[in-house]
Amino acid sequence: MQPDHTSVAIVGGGPAGLLLARLLHRAGVDAVVLESRDRAYVECRQRAGILEQATVDALREAGAGARMDREGITHDGIELRFDRRAHRVDFPSLTGGRRVMVYAQTEVVKDLVALQLADGGPLLFEAEVRAVTGADTERPVVHYRHEGRDHTLSCDYVVGCDGFHGVVKRAVPEAVRSTYERVYPYSWLGVLAEAPPVYDELIYAHSERGFALASMRSPSVSRLYLQVPNGTDPGEWPDARIWDELDARLAVDAEPGWKLERGPITAKSVLPMRSHVTEPMRYGRVLLAGDAAHIVPPTGAKGLNLAAADVVVVARALTARYRDGSTALLDSYSDTCLRRVWRAEHFSYFMTTTLHADPEQSPFDTRLQLSQLEQVSNSRHAAAELAENYTGLPIPD
Known part of the structure; x- marks a missing residue:
């Protein structure tokens, strides 16, 4: 069945959109996920494979940590090689015990898809979002095409997890949008x-x-x-x-x-390789997360992790909104995320320009x-x- 209204419309069924859906589901907030590609494509899309501790914790909180904990590979450091020498950077001794985990994005997505289809809200594959209207109203509308027919989905909030070339970002007027690249x-x-x-x-x-x-x-x-x-x-x-x-x-x-x-x-x-940030990450009832708002070169292993951090902040803000009516976290969403985004942008820039040979x-x-x-x-x-x-x-x- 095609839903015609939901509290939160999530555009994009990659790791960010699916993680947000699971966090909202566990908080009792209803959501619909619209993904333009088919399930096979989404589950085989090769991207990141390094998970920060905070991302690992968020996946466990979403109920998606069982297979990750069995099959993921914990890493305590990295090795830098330069001038034909090697130097190891030991993470736990330098950070008070923090580590990273190797667990491919494909596996993260498979885990989240299986959970969402088993007991979550609607997850529609091959649902091509054409536009988002009414971003600055109390009832924005997502216009999409699914199974050969056009549909509309009204909602309280739209979260764009649909990537750099996604549709949701276009709902933010160019006059209020700043781009850094x-x-x-x-x-x-x-x-x-x-x-x-x-x-x-x-x-x-x-x-x-x-x-x-x-x-x-x-x-x-x-x-x-x-x-x-x-x-x-x-x-x-x-x-x-x-x-x-x-x-x-x-x-x-x-x-x-x-x-x-x-x-x-x-x-x-x-x-x-590119660095890109769109500000603000919220306009009216539309919020941007992950690659829809920012891109980092992969040298710092930050892309998936930044997206996960964004949707954790979104989930907390929406949970507060529906639990007690508070919009304080929603109002501060963009500023909260952008402080962390720009630090990750700087680190990714540092790693990239330090290790690559500019022609x-x-x-x-x-x-x-x-x-x-x-x-x-x-x-x-x-x-x-x-x-x-x-x-x-x-x-x-």
Whole structure:
């Protein structure tokens, strides 16, 4: 059945929208989730895989932590490689015990979809939202197409979790919207490989050949990245070339025989790098969350985690609104989230510009990068700042 009214319309059935739906469901607030893609696409969409402690806690609060706790891989640090040397940043000793968890976005989404379909509110796949009207009224309306027919859904609030190119953001008039953006002069070539990682934690490598990252999705699947020029065609990179380049960029003098475990590469894609923030994150009865409001380069592992923090704040605000009529948290939503967003933007910018080789940078710029990496290696304060940001700043209460 097609619902015609709900308290909260959530546009976007990715991890942010689904997590918000679960948090609202457990708080007794009814919501409808509208997702433009089909279920198979949503559950297979490859994105992030590093969860901050606050994101892990939010998934547990939503009832979606059981499989994550069984299968997720806890990491206590990362390794920085530069100047053919390696330095490990130990998170717990620098942050008072905080860690991160490797658990792929695909698995987060599968867990949340299963829960929502089992006992949550309506979750409509292949529901293409065309427009949101009445954002500045007490009864906004979502216009969408589902199963070949046009429908409307009136609601008290609309939350846009529909990504950078989503429709909900257009409900915020351009006259009140400010945009801040930086586009980087390089991209990532990301690959999935059926090869067990030969490293215990993520490796971030700065080299004269460009940046490289060795990550993982499971004990048998590696997730690997190479810095490439913008506009790169993945077809120009056969498997052997990818493995050879990864080995070269990750090499350190202390381990002359160190190489990645090779296996079939099952997916290749090129990811452009950009930083983007839209302000404010609320207009009338419309709230933006996740990529609909902000984009970060993936170097700092902040994208999914920022989205999760946004919807935790949204859920608390809407729960207060329906529990006791208070709109104080809703009124402060944008400012509350943006303070955390801009810190994450800065950290992601720092990690990106410190580790990547800009095509036009001078030898002086390279020496500055190496000096910064040396500082992280030799200063506990510098290492602690990196560790605190990587493991995630607290979500405002």
